[in-house]
Amino acid sequence: MTQSPATPLPPPKERRRLREAGSLTQAQVATEVGVSRETVRSWETGRTTPRGRKREAYAKLLNSLSEEETVTEPQQPEAGDTAVLEPVLVPVPIEAPPRPPLTPAQAFDALYAFCAPALVRQAYLLTGRRELARESVERAFQVAWQRWPEVAVDRDPAGWVRSAAYEHALSPWHRFRPRYRHPEPPPPDASDRALLTALLKLPPSYRRTLLLYDGVGLGLAETAAETEASTPAAANRLLHARDALAAQLPDLSDPTELHRRMTELASTERLRAAKPPTVRFAGERRTVFWTRAAIAFTVAIIGATTLTVRTAPTHYEPPVPLGQRVEGVPPRVVQGSLSEEEVALRDRLRSGMTNGPERLAPLGR
Template identity: 70%
Template sequence: MTQSPASPLPSPEERRRLREAASLTQAQVAARVGVSRETVRAWENGRTTPRGQRREAYAHLLASLAEETAEETAEETAEKSAQQSAQESTEETEAQNATGGRDMTVGQGARERADTAVRTAVPAADPTEVEAPPPEARAERPLSPAQAFDALYAFCAPALVRQTYLLTGRRELARESVERAFELAWQRWPEVACDPDPAGWVRATAYDFALSPWHRFRPRYRHPEPPPSNASDRALLNVLLELTPPQRRALLLYDGVGLDLPETAAETEATTPATANRLLNARAAVAARLPDLSDPTELHYRLVELASTERLRAAKPAVVRDGSERRARFWTRAAIAFTVALIGTTALTLRTAPTQYEPPVPPGETVLGVPPRVAPGPLSEKEQKLRAKLRAQMQHGPERLAPQPE
């Protein structure tokens, strides 16, 4: 049995050019082929290549886009050539009229032939048959930063909270992780808005915060939360929480979110072989505990079902933006206060510090030839008699000397 050759595909740059020439977005191409938008972006970047039925569908779509682009280019070329011939005929007529070499009938005939050529190449459009441009082609007003942030939050936050719950098994931590990720995104909105995948940027930030090991020291997260009521959901969640954080994250991104292997490796900041090993080990661990989930398709459905059973709701976009601004103001004021305290401490040190060097006083040394002072000890017998004599004589004071005549 011979295998049919794969359909040829243009280069990644040509794929993107054909899509942009047809005014299609990556999401629209993904919907026609039956894949995710991230997969189409990987195809256009050249990181991955479609295979099988997806390759056939993608090649057929690109071929149709190429034909439409060629037809539009041919029409534009015919229109430009007709306009150019008409312009040349007009210029020729004007030159003949200026030189007087030919009569006016010749110039009039050339002008009529040019008008006929233009009418033949570009037929007049009936005003009743002109259709209004589609809503996508109409010029829309650009969104403000707040509106763009709210649109991204409304699109990503609900699903991202459920995904984070599968990573941590904690409802409150999942909501907090998503809110913190969007707060950071609002603080860096110029960078996030220009990112090719803003949703992936927020998802990676939320996953990093949710899997941080420092949460175990927080009092509110020391005790586990109540598990799901359903026994099958509880068993699946326990198996997920028994996996290592890298394996759990790779399994959720590949089988839960639906990313490709290179995209999963890029988001987890690991190599593709390492990510593949983590994914295989995670699947083996889940299949060993739950044999019904050995099929990746069934595992995907169960992960989606488990995430959907929990009633997890994210906060409003305005609340997240206000919280981000309050947090930014707090840290800004704290940085200013610390800087002022540091400047004050430095000024006080400069004010009280000595202006010249004063050498320290050296410790005392023993002078040679002088006996060291000894501590008083017991008196000898001679010293005791002397002391008694002095006390007896000096008790009433010395005798007073008086002058006497001779």
């Protein structure tokens, strides 16, 4: 059975340019085509390519945006041509005025304003903790600001920051922090509490895969790449997570309904992220602190090494050998009583001793 050729599409950068020229948001394009906003963003960055009916609808929308870009202007008749009574309309493309390049701070603030609110809600679904969700997103953006030359040229900066936020949110070391030893108050609604409890019972890898695929709307290949797993492993995790949720909440067996309920749960908490300048300032302050700490540690190592070199011996000192037994030494004899000659000598020495300096002067002969 032969397949019809795929509908041609412009390059990813041209898709985004046409959307912006038509004053449309990614959410509006997603509603028009019938997909999620994350899917439209993946199409515009070139990570994925639409197929089937979605491709046809997307191509039709882009064609309409391309046609709206053109205007008509009359074609002037040539000299001596009197038969032309009506102007001929010739399409002329409209050239958009050049935009000034964004500074690194402006580009970072734009990325933060676009991604941070949604990432805080996603991190809340991963952890069930409001404060940890905000901290994870702020820490991810602080790392992104420190490594901004790398993040700015990444194919998907939003995905880069999302991965860093998920890693920090799911870190097992948070259980040892005193502020996170006790659970936070659950949502007031009973259905929201049940859904959040069911999500937190899933293993972290299953929870992350389910959120990326059914919550964010990534494809299976993109989900596997972001979770650093193979595509079959990601599919297995997704199926097991869905089965576990359906066993506890049968009304969420439909992925569409599950997506809607997770969106409602994340939206009811009204989580707010900090302002972009605050995050940038905190990241710069953290960088300065760790830089100074590294310099101080390096100076301490250099000082200890210098002291060791100055106080260490400059020549080789052989170690003291172990004691050896000496043969042939006569045994030690205990002193006995004095002989008559020794007694006489002792008495003569005692009687010849005088007091004062005279005893030091030798006697003349």
